Amino acid sequence: MTKIIVDGVEVDVPGDYSLLQAAEAAGAEIPRFCFHERLSIAGNCRMCLVEVKGAPKPVASCAQQVRDQRPGPNGEPAVVITNSAVVKKAREGVMEFLLLNHPLDCPICDQGGECDLQDQAMGYGIDEARTREFRRAVTDKNMGPLVKTVMTRCIQCTRCVRFAAEVAGVDEIGGIGRGEDMEITTYLEKSLTSELSANIIDLCPVGALTSKPYAFVARPWELRKTESIDAMDAVGSNIRVDARGAEVLRVLPRVNDDVNEEWISDKTRFVVDGLGRQRLDKPYIRQNGKLRPATWDEALAAVALRLKNTASDKIAAIAGDLVSAEPVKALKDLMASLGVANIDCRQDGAKLGGARASYLFNTTISGIEDADAILLVGTNPRWEAPLVNSRIRKAWLRHPLKIARIGAPVDLTYDVTELGEDFGALAKIAAGEGDAFKALKDAKHPMLIVGQGALSRPDGAAILNACARIAAATGMIGPAGEGGWNGFNVLHTAAARVGALDIGFLPGEGGRDVAGILDGASRGEIETVWLLGADEIDMAKLGGAFVIYQGSHGDAGAHRADVILPGAAYTEEPGLFVNTEGRVQAANRAVYPPGEARENWKIVRAVSGALGKPLPYDDIAALRTKLAADVPSFATLDVPAGSTGGDAATWEAVGKAGEISSAPLIYPITDFYLTNPIARASRTMAECSRLFVAAPAVQAAE
Amino acid sequence: MANRRLATQQPASFAFTADNLAWIEKLIARYPEGRQASAVIPMLWRAQEQEGWISEACIRWIADRVGLAYVRVYEIVTFYTMFHLAPVGRTHVQVCGTTPCMLRGAGDLIDVCKSRIAKQQKKVTEDGQFSWEEVECLGACVNAPLVQIFSDTYEDLTPESFNKLLDAFARGESPKPGPQIDRSFSAPEGGPLTLTEVKD
Numbered sequence: 001m002t003k004i005i006v007d008g009v010e011v012d013v014p015g016d017y018s019l020l021q022a023a024e025a026a027g028a029e030i031p032r033f034c035f036h037e038r039l040s041i042a043g044n045c046r047m048c049l050v051e052v053k054g055a056p057k058p059v060a061s062c063a064q065q066v067r068d069q070r071p072g073p074n075g076e077p078a079v080v081i082t083n084s085a086v087v088k089k090a091r092e093g094v095m096e097f098l099l100l101n102h103p104l105d106c107p108i109c110d111q112g113g114e115c116d117l118q119d120q121a122m123g124y125g126i127d128e129a130r131t132r133e134f135r136r137a138v139t140d141k142n143m144g145p146l147v148k149t150v151m152t153r154c155i156q157c158t159r160c161v162r163f164a165a166e167v168a169g170v171d172e173i174g175g176i177g178r179g180e181d182m183e184i185t186t187y188l189e190k191s192l193t194s195e196l197s198a199n200i201i202d203l204c205p206v207g208a209l210t211s212k213p214y215a216f217v218a219r220p221w222e223l224r225k226t227e228s229i230d231a232m233d234a235v236g237s238n239i240r241v242d243a244r245g246a247e248v249l250r251v252l253p254r255v256n257d258d259v260n261e262e263w264i265s266d267k268t269r270f271v272v273d274g275l276g277r278q279r280l281d282k283p284y285i286r287q288n289g290k291l292r293p294a295t296w297d298e299a300l301a302a303v304a305l306r307l308k309n310t311a312s313d314k315i316a317a318i319a320g321d322l323v324s325a326e327p328v329k330a331l332k333d334l335m336a337s338l339g340v341a342n343i344d345c346r347q348d349g350a351k352l353g354g355a356r357a358s359y360l361f362n363t364t365i366s367g368i369e370d371a372d373a374i375l376l377v378g379t380n381p382r383w384e385a386p387l388v389n390s391r392i393r394k395a396w397l398r399h400p401l402k403i404a405r406i407g408a409p410v411d412l413t414y415d416v417t418e419l420g421e422d423f424g425a426l427a428k429i430a431a432g433e434g435d436a437f438k439a440l441k442d443a444k445h446p447m448l449i450v451g452q453g454a455l456s457r458p459d460g461a462a463i464l465n466a467c468a469r470i471a472a473a474t475g476m477i478g479p480a481g482e483g484g485w486n487g488f489n490v491l492h493t494a495a496a497r498v499g500a501l502d503i504g505f506l507p508g509e510g511g512r513d514v515a516g517i518l519d520g521a522s523r524g525e526i527e528t529v530w531l532l533g534a535d536e537i538d539m540a541k542l543g544g545a546f547v548i549y550q551g552s553h554g555d556a557g558a559h560r561a562d563v564i565l566p567g568a569a570y571t572e573e574p575g576l577f578v579n580t581e582g583r584v585q586a587a588n589r590a591v592y593p594p595g596e597a598r599e600n601w602k603i604v605r606a607v608s609g610a611l612g613k614p615l616p617y618d619d620i621a622a623l624r625t626k627l628a629a630d631v632p633s634f635a636t637l638d639v640p641a642g643s644t645g646g647d648a649a650t651w652e653a654v655g656k657a658g659e660i661s662s663a664p665l666i667y668p669i670t671d672f673y674l675t676n677p678i679a680r681a682s683r684t685m686a687e688c689s690r691l692f693v694a695a696p697a698v699q700a701a702e
Numbered sequence: 703m704a705n706r707r708l709a710t711q712q713p714a715s716f717a718f719t720a721d722n723l724a725w726i727e728k729l730i731a732r733y734p735e736g737r738q739a740s741a742v743i744p745m746l747w748r749a750q751e752q753e754g755w756i757s758e759a760c761i762r763w764i765a766d767r768v769g770l771a772y773v774r775v776y777e778i779v780t781f782y783t784m785f786h787l788a789p790v791g792r793t794h795v796q797v798c799g800t801t802p803c804m805l806r807g808a809g810d811l812i813d814v815c816k817s818r819i820a821k822q823q824k825k826v827t828e829d830g831q832f833s834w835e836e837v838e839c840l841g842a843c844v845n846a847p848l849v850q851i852f853s854d855t856y857e858d859l860t861p862e863s864f865n866k867l868l869d870a871f872a873r874g875e876s877p878k879p880g881p882q883i884d885r886s887f888s889a890p891e892g893g894p895l896t897l898t899e900v901k902d
Binding site for chain 2: 165171172173174175176177178181185186187188
C-alpha cells in the first residue's frame, strides 16, 4: 500500500493503482474516454490529465502508477491535484481538440443522452469554435449486422480495438492511417466474428459504434429500465431490460464481476426483437385438426378434463430451457398431486441428477481465473457459454494455463492441446495415463469442464463417471470447507436446467425420462404430455398423444399442441433462474405478457384449481416460500453453490461406470444464434445465423 | 498527407523469391522466441524492394508468416508513409520538401517533377518508368536540395542537374549517388578550405 494525497485527501492505496484509481478512491472524479477498467491502458485520449506536484506539466492519470510518484522533500506522500485551474484548462484544451473534428449531430445521434463526450463537454467544452477549418469526414465502416458505425464521430479512443483483441479474442479491429487520418476499421471491412462483438457498442464513449437493430428506435430517457437476468444461456448474465410501453427495446449488461463482468453475448443483447414475434397471445384448442382461439376457461377445462381422464402412468411432463424455477416447481407439485412420475427437465437427455455438486459448475465462473490447467470434455464454451469462454481466455492471457480438449477442434480464442475427438482419450486419462493426466495432476488448481454434448450421449453416464473419477484422482476436489477448490464442472446450456434439477423435476419412482416419454408416446403408452416451454424435443415422436403446450412462442411445441396455454417470456414475469454455478438470481418483469398470456406459474396454479386440487400457494411470495422450504438452495440469492470437498468415494459414485463408445462427439449447439424459440423468432438472430453460421458452411462446400 | 488506403486493383497472390525467402528465414531466426512478429517491418520492406509496392496479398502472406492478425499488418503499412500501397514507377523519385531543402530550391525540383513526370504525386508515367512524391526530411540538409531514388540520395541538385539525372535513369543507367556538384560528401565545394596541408 502506498500513501498519496489527492486534492488534500490522503488515501492509502495499492502501489499498482493508477493515479486515476487513486483519485477515485479519494472521491475525485476524473473524466476519461480511452481508459476502461477491463481493458489495457492506452493513454491516448488525454482527458484524464491531472497535476502532480513537482511534475513540469499535467500528466495522464490513467497511465501513471501510484508507486512511481516521487515523494516530497521530507518523504511526504506525492500530491495530486485534480481540480485546479491548470487541470481544468488542460482538459478544456483536450476537449477542444476532440471536438474539432466531432460532428454536431447530437440531435440525430443514437448515443445522445448517454454519451460520454456529451456529458464531459458539459464540464470541459467551450461554447464556440476557434477554428474555421473544415471538419474531417470519415466513411462509415462495415462491422457486421449488429454494430452500426458513424465513423466521423469517432475520437480514436481505441477501446473497441482493445476489446476485440483482448476480451473477445478476435484480432479484427484496427486503427489504420495516422494522425488526423487515423480511422478505426475491421480488416477490409469484414464483419466481426465474435459472439461478444456488440459489447463494443457499450464501450464506445461516443456515437461512432451504435446498435444497428436499435438504430433510431428510442431515446434513453424514454425508456423504463428493469434490472433482470438473462435466459439465453446458463451463465445467468445480469442484464438491464429497457422497455417503452409494452415493448422491450433493448437489453444492456449490468456489472456483476462474479458472472458476466460487464459483458453480454450478442444473443442476449439482440434477441429482443424475437420477444415481439411469433407470440402466443391467447389460448388455443385443436378442433378437427386445426387450432382455434379459445378462452382461458375453455382451455383450462379442456386440460383439466384430459388430465382427469388419463391414468397417472400415462401422463408425462417435460420442462423446457427458458422457464424460471417457479412454474417448474408448481408443475412438479401438480404432477405429484396427480401421482405422475413421468417428469423430466432434460430435453437433451443429459445423464445428470443426483448430488448437487455433480451437475454444477463448482469452480464458479470467477474461479476460472485461478485455474492453471483445464480439461474440456465435449464442450464448445464459445457457443455454449460465451462469457465462460471469455473468462477462460482472460485466465489464459494472465498466467500460464494449460488447456486440453476432447472433442472436435473449434477456435476458442486461446491455445488448446487437442486430445482428439475419440472419447477413448477420456478413458485413458481416467486410468491415469498420458501427458494430459500428468498436467492435471501436477496443476495446483486443475479444472475439468464437461459439456452437455458429452453428457447427452447414450454413454453420458459413463462419461460423467469417468470425469468424476478424473476429478477425484487428479486432486481437483479439495478438502471440504471454506476456500476449498473444486475443479469438477458441468457446463449447462439451458437457463432453466439447474433450477429444474435442484427442484428435482426428474423421473420419480418407476417414471420415464424424456427418451422414455417420447418412446412411450409413439407407442401409445403415454397419452397426455405437458410441455412447459419445451421445444427442443422431436415432436414427431409424440405420436398420438394429447399435447398441452405452455409457453411464449409459436415454435415446434405449439405447432404440435392440442391445447396451447400462452405464457410469459423471461422478460415478462418475475422468476428465479439458477445459473450453471448454482447461483440463484431473480429476474424481474420489464413488461406485461402480450394479450391474454399469463405468468407461467399462475397457469399451472389455475389448472390445479380447475382440477379441484389447488396448489397451496396463491401468490409468488408464497410459492417462493414453499420453494425455499422444499429446496433450501433457493433461500439465498446471488450466492454460487461453491460446493467443495467430499471424499473420493462419493465422487466415484457420480454417474455410472461403463463402456465409453468411441463415436465422435456432436456439440449440442449447432447454431449459436438459433438455440431457443425466442431466438428463432428474432430477425436479428436469423441474419446473424445466415452470415456467421450458414455462410461459412456454404463456402466450405464450394 | 492524404488518406493511405490499399489500391483498388490487387494481385491475387504474393510470393517472395527464393533468395528473399532464405533471407527472411535468417531474419526471423534473429529474434528471440515469441518475438518473431518484430520481423514484420523488415519483411515488408523486403517485399517492397522486390515488388515495388505492398499488395493486399503481401499483407496476408507476411501476417501469416509472423503470426499476426491481418489488421495489425494493415495498420503498419498504412501508418508508415515509406510503404507504397499502389504500384510506383521503376524509378520512384522522392523529393525532400522540408524546410532546408525548400529554402535551397526544392520547389524548383518539384516543378521539374510536375512538368516531366506527372502533375500528381505517385502517378506513374505511361511507360511505367517514373513516378514521384514529396517526402519529409531525408536527413541530408547540408546537401540540400536532394532527392532519394531507391535507397540512394542525389544531393546538391539544381533543376538542370536534376533533369540530367532523370535523363540518365531514363536511359537505364545508374548515375553516381551523392552530391551532384564538385564536392565530396558535405565537404566544401571545390575542395578543402581548411587543413589544406593535410594529405590523405
